[in-house]
């Protein structure tokens with residue numbers, strides 16, 4: 704659509720861009736990838752700090768409004784791990800799942816939550832708005848399903864008996880940490896920017 708408000712989505716993760724554009728459908732907002740050379744150093748200590756680092760980098764690089772998502776899985780029995788290190792917990796998505804299931808095996812408590820922090824900045828990298836969305840659930844005993852990405856095959860959201868990877872995309876987006884955060888952010892953008 705020609706008249707969409709275009710916002711750079713500060714990520715190198717194609718799944719995230721796909722999901723946010725699905726969630727934003729009909730809002731008049733379109734998320735586009737950052738210009739070439741986007742390679743931020745995510746050395747923050749919280750999801751919110753890392754989302755700001757990414758948004759600022761992409762905004763300055765592309766001279767555009769930018770939104771970033773920093774997200775991850777926090778497991779109660781593992782004191783919140785892998786948390787902000789979710790993407791770096793091991794070298795591949797499958798190894799990350801295997802490591803999580805192995806590390807959690809001795810525990811009876813399988814409670815966990817997905818967290819998504821989002822920061823919107825202007826083209827100079829100044830913060831405009833920040834939100835956090837969460838999705839509570841539990842880690843499955845074994846992985847199931849192929850939809851989604853990351854830890855979706857082992858995460859069972861509260862109120863369901865299937866993993867996110869077994870759900871259709873529209874159901875994930877309705878209940879996910881990213882869906883919740885983005886809908887709050889879109890509401891803000893509609894009321895304050897568009």
Ligand code: ITT
Nearest residue numbers: 714715716772773774775776789790852853854855
């Ligand atoms: P960018 O930093 O470039 O955005 P990334 O994948 O490295 O891409 P993060 O640093 O925010 O992003 O790490 C998020 C990780 O947390 C992601 O790689 C997954 O392992 C996990 N994760 C986040 N959201 C998820 C979701 O909706 N489903 C499954 N896993 C998710």
